[in-house]
Amino acid sequence: MIAILDYDAGNVRSVEKAVVHLGYDAIVTREPKEIAKADHVILPGVGAFRDAMEHLNKYQLVAVIHELVEKEIPFLGICLGLQVLFQSSEEAPGVKGLSLLDGHVFRFPSDSGQKIPHMGWNSLSLNGGRLFQNIPEESYAYFVHSYYLKADHPEIVKARCDYGLTFDASIEKGNLFACQFHPEKSGETGLMILKNFLEV
Secondary structure, X not given: OEEEEOOOOOOHHHHHHHHHHOOOOXXXXXXXXXXXXXXXXXXXXXXXXXXXXXXXXXXXXHHHHHHHHHOOOOEEEEOHHHHOOOOEEOOOOOOOOOOOOOEEEEEOOOOOOOOOOEEEEEEOEEOOXXXXXXXXOOOEEEEEEOEEEEEOOHHHEEEEEEOOOEEEEEEEEOOEEEEOOOHHHOHHHHHHHHHXXXXX
């Protein structure tokens, strides 16, 4: 069973649809008992960092997520679900992220010459990682975001993307994975990335 965490941050149904399309059973839930039964857990998300952390706390999911990661249950953060795994975001000064990983989230500079938000297809520069098995270098993925990750430890970064600057697009540490892009909206490449995660 694949648990997709519902904390009012949107995008859960498209992730559920992609997982089911790949032939897996999925449940959208915020119930700790249901989440604890899952073989894999996905934390999707679109929207604001502050709201996401408020909702994760409201639904008492912060401790649940930490327990899942400690138990090495395969866990995937998507878009905002990647950002909240880290310590902080310029979008929400003073709001603490889940701090499962060291790093911070920054706003794309307005003078970069690029449109903000970063919306559309961009190629990935890959650096190994289990999510990207059998994925060709420079494959394209779909992004929608105004803030980007800078991880403190480069060895966890498995994909980068260029958009006025080079930013960290995917990370892997143990069985904790995350993508700034949306695999569920990234065509066959995205489905393969999700399949690779679900086979961990």
